[in-house]
Amino acid sequence: MAAPTKNQKIEALVKLVQKRSRGAGLTPPPQRTVLETLMYAALLENTTFDKADTAFTVLENYYIDWNEIRVCSARELADTLTDLPNPEAAAERVRKALQGIFEKTYMFDLEDLCKKGKALAEHIKTLESMLAGTPYMIQYVAQVALDGHLIPLDDASLRIMRRLGLSQISNDGTQEICVGLDRVILKKSSLTFAAQLHHFAAGYYDVPDSPELLTQLSAIDPEAVNRSWTSPILSSPPAPAIPVVPVSETKPISKPETSVVKPKVPAKETPTTKPSKPTTPKKLPAKPMMKKPAKKSVPVKPAARDPKKGVESMKKPAKSIKTVKKTPPKKAPSKKLAKPMLPKKKVVSKKAVKGTTKKGQAQPVKKPKTVSPSKSLRKRKPK
Secondary structure, three states, X not given: OOOOOHHHHHHHHXXXXXXXXXXXXXXXXXXXXXXXXXXXXXXXXXOOHHHHHHHHHHHHHHOOOHHHHHHOOHHHHHHOOOOOOOHHHHHHHHHHHHHHHHHHHOOOOOOHHHHOOOOHHHHHHHHHHOOOOOHHHHHHHHHHOOOOOOOOOOHHXXXXXXXXXXXXXOOOOOOEEOOOHXXXXXXXXXXXXXXXXHHHHHOOOOOOOOHHHHHHHHOOOHHHOOOOOOOOOOOOOXXXXXXXXXXXXXXXXXXXXXXXXXXXXXXXXXXXXXOOOOOOOOOOOOOOOOOOOOOOOOOOOOOEEOOOOOOEEOOOOOOOOOOOXXXXXXXXXXXXXXXXXXXXXXXXXXXXXXXXXXXXXXXXXXXXXXXOHHHHHHHOOOO
8 A cells, every 4th residue: 555645644634633623723713912822822832722711811810911920930820820731831931932022122012013014934033033932832823813824833733743754854953844734724724724733632742652642643644653753853862871991990090291392401511620729819908097187276365354344355266177157048139119100299489379478388369359230330420
């Protein structure tokens, strides 16, 4: 029997998840903002829709805002998400996503991604640069909130794709993708298929080697039983065992000998004849010490008496040693202020001044008598 092709596997998987979905994906997701959709995806990863809805309601009612969720510890947040199968991992995803968005935008609002007329790939790069969450969270936001044509795959869904041989590692080696899945599934049915596949895979997340699951997948591809469900990115070859050497056989580690090149020193010449003893100079006789001449004492003359005053006037003896008088430093000549020139007094002669006495004293000047006109007329005599 020929092995099924990739398109045949995908078509058979669509029929399988439709039977086992139990009505999941038939109703469209509720209207949420871009940030709320991202937080819902953090809770929905690797779990069912019912448990994610309950956990999201707890976040909305228990905490005041997204900033309070960001600053609380992962342990405190996990205590409120007890309905999830792995609350610690979900709490860590929520906190890291909120912290990454806050460090880039300093707010909790991603509605600008919907307004900008950019391609879907640019929006995905923007969310990845913010460290806004895991690849599944970003893919879920791109499909549900940004209306993109792609199928979000979490770890539970990728386990089924690995069993069927539909997954491969990306070129950069950082992600595991499923090439050709969006070609077979149209955009109008991609949202329904993604919800049905997620619900089917989450039921077997805790039991990846379930016999029931292997029977259903082997009906699509017989080689599904022989394939591993673990991620090829995380699985690394075991490190080579280091041989253990017994203590008795161990040798002390000797330091490597380093060759030091010493500079060549010229050889000393050996003297053939004995060197002659150095001749010490003869000591000359010391010069006789010359005695300084003694100072001559000058006799002091007796004081002569003054017969008039009767007082003895003593003459000072002459000094034998000349004493050098210290001359005080000359002071800079002070500039004398010039006296202001006063105007000369004018000498007034006696003749010039009227009414002066012989001694030069001024006499009071008599005022001329004024005669009233009536009196002057009276004195006139008629002609």
